[in-house]
Amino acid sequence: xxxxxxxxxxxxxxxxxxxxxxxxxxxxxxxxxxxxxxxxxxxxxxxxxxxxxxxxxxxxxxxxxxxxxxxxxxxxxxxxxxxxxxxxxxxxxxxxxxxxxxxxxxxxxxxxxxxxxxxxxxxxxxxxxxxxxxxxxxxxxxxxxxxxxxxxxxxxxxxxxxxxxxxxxxxxxxxxxxxxxxxxxxxxxxxxxxxxxxxxxxxxxxxxxxxxxxxxxxxxxxxxxxxxxxxxxxxxxxxxxxxxxxxxxxxxxxxxxxxxxxxxxxxxxxxxxxxxxxxxxxxxxxxxxxxxxxxxxxxxxxxxxxxxxxxxxxxxxxxxxxxxxxxxxxxxxxxxxxxxxxxxxxxxxxxxxxxxxxxxxxxxxxxxxxxxxxxxxxxxxxxxxxxxxxxxxxxxxxxxxxxxxxxxxxxxxxxxxxxxxxxxxxxxxxxxxxxxxxxxxxxxxxxxxxxxxxxxxxxxxxxxxxxxxxxxxxxxxxxxxx
Ligand code: SF4
Numbered sequence: 001x002x003x004x005x006x007x008x009x010x011x012x013x014x015x016x017x018x019x020x021x022x023x024x025x026x027x028x029x030x031x032x033x034x035x036x037x038x039x040x041x042x043x044x045x046x047x048x049x050x051x052x053x054x055x056x057x058x059x060x061x062x063x064x065x066x067x068x069x070x071x072x073x074x075x076x077x078x079x080x081x082x083x084x085x086x087x088x089x090x091x092x093x094x095x096x097x098x099x100x101x102x103x104x105x106x107x108x109x110x111x112x113x114x115x116x117x118x119x120x121x122x123x124x125x126x127x128x129x130x131x132x133x134x135x136x137x138x139x140x141x142x143x144x145x146x147x148x149x150x151x152x153x154x155x156x157x158x159x160x161x162x163x164x165x166x167x168x169x170x171x172x173x174x175x176x177x178x179x180x181x182x183x184x185x186x187x188x189x190x191x192x193x194x195x196x197x198x199x200x201x202x203x204x205x206x207x208x209x210x211x212x213x214x215x216x217x218x219x220x221x222x223x224x225x226x227x228x229x230x231x232x233x234x235x236x237x238x239x240x241x242x243x244x245x246x247x248x249x250x251x252x253x254x255x256x257x258x259x260x261x262x263x264x265x266x267x268x269x270x271x272x273x274x275x276x277x278x279x280x281x282x283x284x285x286x287x288x289x290x291x292x293x294x295x296x297x298x299x300x301x302x303x304x305x306x307x308x309x310x311x312x313x314x315x316x317x318x319x320x321x322x323x324x325x326x327x328x329x330x331x332x333x334x335x336x337x338x339x340x341x342x343x344x345x346x347x348x349x350x351x352x353x354x355x356x357x358x359x360x361x362x363x364x365x366x367x368x369x370x371x372x373x374x375x376x377x378x379x380x381x382x383x384x385x386x387x388x389x390x391x392x393x394x395x396x397x398x399x400x401x402x403x404x405x406x407x408x409x410x411x412x413x414x415x416x417x418x419x420x421x422x423x424x425x426x427x428x429x430x431x432x433x434x435x436x437x438x439x440x441x442x443x444x445x446x447x448x449x450x451x452x453x454x455x456x457x458x459x460x461x462x463x464x465x466x467x468x469x470x471x472x473x474x475x476x477x478x479x480x481x482x
Contacts, residue, residue, distance in 0.1 A: 021106070022047035023120040023199070024217050025089040025180035025187040027237040028208030034083035036204070036221050037090040040212055042071050043220040046265055047122070047213060048094035051105035055118030057184040058085035062116045066091075066105040087187050087237075089180040091120035094407070103143045107182070112155040114162060117183050119154070121147040122213055123176030123197045124405030131173060150177060163245035166190055166234050170248045176256075176404040178229075180211055186238035187211065194254040194462040195231025196404050196453055198270055201242075202226050209237045214268040228271050254453035254462035258406060260445050261395050262303050262366045273446045276306045281444035282394040282436055283310025283364055290434025291315060292390045294360040298322030300377060301349075307394040308364035317362065320355040322381065349380060357385030363430075367395045369408065371415030371427060378429045391430045396438045397421070400459045408456060 022044030026036045034056050041052060052074040053066025063083055067074040071092060091106035107118040125131065128146035131153050135141075139156070141148055150173055157168035162183060176196035181188040189211035191199050202218040202225045204210045210223040218225050229235055232248035256263070259270060266276040283306065297317045299308025302325060312319035326348055361381055368374055368391075378389050397416030402408035411417050415424055425433035438457055442449045455461035 021094055021120075021122040022092040022213045022217070023089065023122050023178060023180040023211075024091075024213070025087075025120075025182065025189055025211040025237075026204065026208065026221075027087050027187050027210075028204050029086040031086075031205070031208065032080075033085055033088035034080050036210070037088040038071065038075055038080060039221050040210065040217040041090040041092050043217040043265070044092050044213055045071055047263065048092040051093045051102065052091065053105050053107050053120075054083055054088060054090045055107040055109060055120075055182050056083040056085035057087040057118075057182050057186075059185045061184055062109055062118050062182065064107060064109050064118055066102070066107065068102050068105060085184075087182055087185065089118055089120050089182040089187060091180075101144070104145045104147075106147060107180075108143065108148055108151045110151050110155045112165070114165070115183065117155070117162070117181055119147070119151040119182075120180045121150060122178045122199075122405070123192065124403070125150060125173055125177065126175035126403055127173070128175075134172070146175075150179070154181070161245075162186070162188060163234050163236060167246050167248065170232070170234075178213065186236060188234060188236055189229050190234040191229050191231055193232035193248045193251040194453070195228075196254050196256050196462065198255065198259055198264070199229045200225060200227065200270075201229055201235060209242055211235065211237075214264050215270075216265045216268040219267070225269060252462060253451045255451060256404065256406065257441065257445075257452045257454055257457070258367075258395075261441070266303075266306055271447065271451075278445045279303070279306035279366075279394065280310035280313075282441060283307035283312075284314040285310075285440035285444055286364065286392050286394055286434065286436050287311040287314035289437060289440060290392055290432075292362060292392075292432060292434075294362045294388065294390055296320045296322070296355065296359050297362045297364065298355070300363065300365040301325040304364050304366045304394065307366065311362060311364050311392060315362075321352055322355050322361060322363070322384075323349045323351055323377070325349055349377065351380055351384035353384045356381055358387055359385075360388040360390070361386045362390045362392055364392045364394065366393070367398060368393055368415060368424070368428075369398055370413050371424060374428045374430075382429075388431045389429075390432045391425070391428065391434070393433070393435045394441075396435050396441060396457045397424075398456050400456045402456050403461060404453065404455070406456075 024040035026033050051068045052071045055064035065079050107120040109118045125146040128149045131149045154169045157165040159165040177192045178197040178199040201211050202223040204223040215225045232250050234246045236245050260278045264275045268275045297312040297319045299305045381389050399417045
């Protein structure tokens with residue numbers, strides 16, 4: 001009987017199954033690959049803080065370890081010392097409430113007709129139900145995520161080589177998937193044909209290679225960035241070297257714009273463009289589009305800081321620190337429920353009163369999703385003595401949900417989908433509000449509009465989920481951040 005993966009989920013009906021994660025892979029015979037992958041993951045901790053795992057291949061078998069928690073809590077010397085081999089992959093996971101359980105921690109280790117493999121996925125399938133329904137009835141799903149559906153699809157795909165099996169799965173899988181796959185003696189890296197989530201490759205030492213969600217992971221272990229893995233490309237690294245085995249029919253390029261705005265670390269490079277410089281240019285453009293008579297510019301730490309510095313540079317206003325973030329709490333948007341989210345801001349930021357008292361303050365932030373966090377920031381600044389608070393946002397209004405792995409609000413919850421800009425300004429309690437225009441956003445990346453998914457900003461998605469009647473599902477996912 002056909003089934004959906006929701007049938008096997010342990011979470012309540014209506015909850016969502018998705019993730020926005022970090023993956024890494026390393027091929028480095030003779031090196032301590034587990035430790036290298038561990039440090040790579042450590043650099044990707046910002047992409048997911050709920051669980052982490054490593055899998056290592058020793059030429060014959062695969063050993064792995066995965067647990068709930070931060071990288072530093074999941075691994076210790078004893079565990080890393082046990083994971084010996086020449087190839088490794090790693091995963092750090094973000095999930096929503098309900099699916100934050102160890103069975104969903106990755107990498108998954110699966111069996112197949114070609115032997116064992118381990119699998120680490122960043123993204124979100126838009127046809128996971130359909131893929132789950134295709135699986136034979138006797139296939140047991142141990143997890144509740146779409147990642148496992150993709151792993152099983154690959155395991156059961158036809159093909160005499162791994163590249164053929166991956167290729168077969170890519171023909172039926174829709175949505176976002178940047179994947180690191182490990183066999184006992186090789187690593188594979190591949191991206192969906194739209195290229196929604198990033199994945200790059202670099203060299204390590206004389207004959208090693210490393211794959212990671214972001215280039216900051218490569219830099220952390222001394223690997224040298226080569227390039228992005230192309231949309232639809234399957235990279236193979238084994239004893240014969242490195243090669244592209246296949247490039248799936250390329251769909252319209254659709255890199256998630258929020259990698260530039262928010263997700264990626266500022267020291268990462270994405271398709272040759274520094275994330276820091278892209279955000280700095282967003283801030284400069286924002287200052288040109290929405291100038292204001294003010295005394296100081298501050299930014300909401302951390303992701304908006306380059307934008308704040310850019311706004312200050314373009315406007316000629318001084319940039320000062322106005323908010324200090326407690327970095328041990330975690331990003332507001334990963335809080336698992338509304339109550340914790342609302343408490344998070346109070347715990348998370350403290351004002352520097354001396355820089356705010358009596359000042360007309362420009363506050364640069366990267367996005368407003370539901371509009372529940374920002375009023376608290378405005379209040380915090382006013383309580384600290386700010387005379388005026390002018391919000392400047394380095395993204396356009398978010399007016400649609402995301403179907404591709406970003407924990408976004410529903411249409412009803414999105415503040416910009418339901419209110420005009422003046423109404424939002426009033427709701428947030430600010431003196432003025434300005435969003436960056438979509439053309440300026442694209443220009444700040446140094447790339448073309450057709451390179452991106454801008455679905456939550458303009459409603460045009462590369463791939464959308466359909467229900468059993470073929471209708472596109474709406475509002476499937478609940479918060480990027482509040
Ligand atoms: S809809 Fe928005 S958040 Fe989702 S992938 Fe597209 S740009 Fe990124």
